[in-house]
Amino acid sequence: MLNISDFNNNLLVWYQANKRDLPWRRTSDPYRIWLSEVMLQQTQVITVIPYFEKFITNYPDIDSLADADEGRLLKDWEGLGYYNRIRNFQTAVKEVQNTYDSKVPDDPDAFFSLKGVGPYIGGAVQSIAFNNLLAAVDGNVLRVMARLNLDYRDMTKASVQKSVKQNIEAIMPLEAGDFNQALMELGATICTPRAPKCIMCPVQGHCEAYKAGEVASLPVKKKAKAKKEIYYNVYFILNDNEEIILRKQEGTLLQGMYELPKYDIDTSVESIEEELGLTLDHPNLHVGSVKHVFTHQVWYMEGYVLYTKDAHPDFISLNEVEKLPMSKAMQKIYRQFEG
């Protein structure tokens, strides 16, 4: 960048004139700003808005979130994905309640030590809520900086991201929160991944990639790994009381969400009977097929109905199913059963 103060001025003036009216920009409450940043991880603004409104209605402050039932939090988070985010957020908020008198710490070291607070959220909340002079480096900012500086390093590497963060903090103006949001807003609306609107860019004159005709070839990122394909049989196990078996998912993927019992396709019904301790009638009634794509896996699910007269602790009334948090993957196959 040729002239830092010229660059900063152009960017900040552009931001003030063009910033979108987003719900979390109407508040100065550090808790609400923090909540928005947790929701915005790997999630588009348009998706977050209704969830943010729901959460500030249901959990308007630190104490209401800290004291909330985890199952209710998960239900309210249902559909937003990356479900550990809300569990981690509640863990962090409980610590704020217990250790910091329910006030979000304005000390960066204290804030960064909280669960779910990484380099991005730490910088974003500390700069936007408290105007601490820290960068908030997200995917937008990495793309903007790679182009401005004709930087061909692999932007997926943590070491490169750290270097970019330091470069930004070296030019950070006193308006830290606005500056960070301006860089992100520029990336989201002008310096986009495809078909960037360089003609509209307030800092075009500072962009090395634009001068070199290399905007389209930046940023450099290593390719994503191929997804693993997994084939499941999913069972709607019913009894004579209008009940169905649903259980909490174990493990790390979709932990805490409720699921229909699912098994690798070569698992026999006999071994399922053994695992569940049930005698099952299997009329071989096929409910439907669903494909669901995750970041790192693809599930192919085949749904079947089974009946039993036996008792099982995981039976739940069909009327109660909608009250439980369920992933989109399970919702898709469950809807085929309802229909």
Add this chain to the structure above:
DNA sequence: CAGACGTGGAT
């Protein structure tokens, strides 16, 4: 560090 971790929008 690489891989795990959801879902939906855009091309």
Add this chain to the structure above:
DNA sequence: TATCCAAGTCT
């Protein structure tokens, strides 16, 4: 349809 990628963090 396939691919990228979106206000990233944890293990």
